[in-house]
Amino acid sequence: MTIRIRRREIHIETHELTIISGLSDQPKANCSRCNDIVTAFTFEEVSAFLPHADLKTSLEHDDLHMAAGSLICGNSLSRKKISGEIGSKL
Numbered sequence: 001m002t003i004r005i006r007r008r009e010i011h012i013e014t015h016e017l018t019i020i021s022g023l024s025d026q027p028k029a030n031c032s033r034c035n036d037i038v039t040a041f042t043f044e045e046v047s048a049f050l051p052h053a054d055l056k057t058s059l060e061h062d063d064l065h066m067a068a069g070s071l072i073c074g075n076s077l078s079r080k081k082i083s084g085e086i087g088s089k090l
Contacts, residue, residue: 029067031075040071 029040046064047055058064065073 031067031073033065034075039074040067
C-alpha cells in the first residue's frame with residue numbers, strides 16, 4: 001500500500017490604506033528634515049495606530065521626523081509604511 005502526501009501552498013495578499021488627517025486646528029510646526037511647515041501630531045496621537053516599539057524604532061532610525069518640540073512630522077507619517085501600510089485612522 002502506497003501513501004501519497006499532497007502539499008498545497010496558499011498565498012494570501014492583503015492591502016490596507018490609512019488616511020491620516022488632522023482637525024482644522026491641528027498644530028503646524030517647522031520640520032527641518034522636510035524644510036517645510038507641516039501638520040504635526042503628538043506622540044499620543046501617533047501611538048493610537050502605531051505600536052510604541054515601532055514608533056520608537058522609527059524615530060531612532062529617522063524614518064519619522066521630529067518637528068518643533070516633541071511633535072511628529074505629518075509628512076514623514078504619510079511616507080511611513082508599517083506591515084505594508086498603516087492600518088488605522090486618526
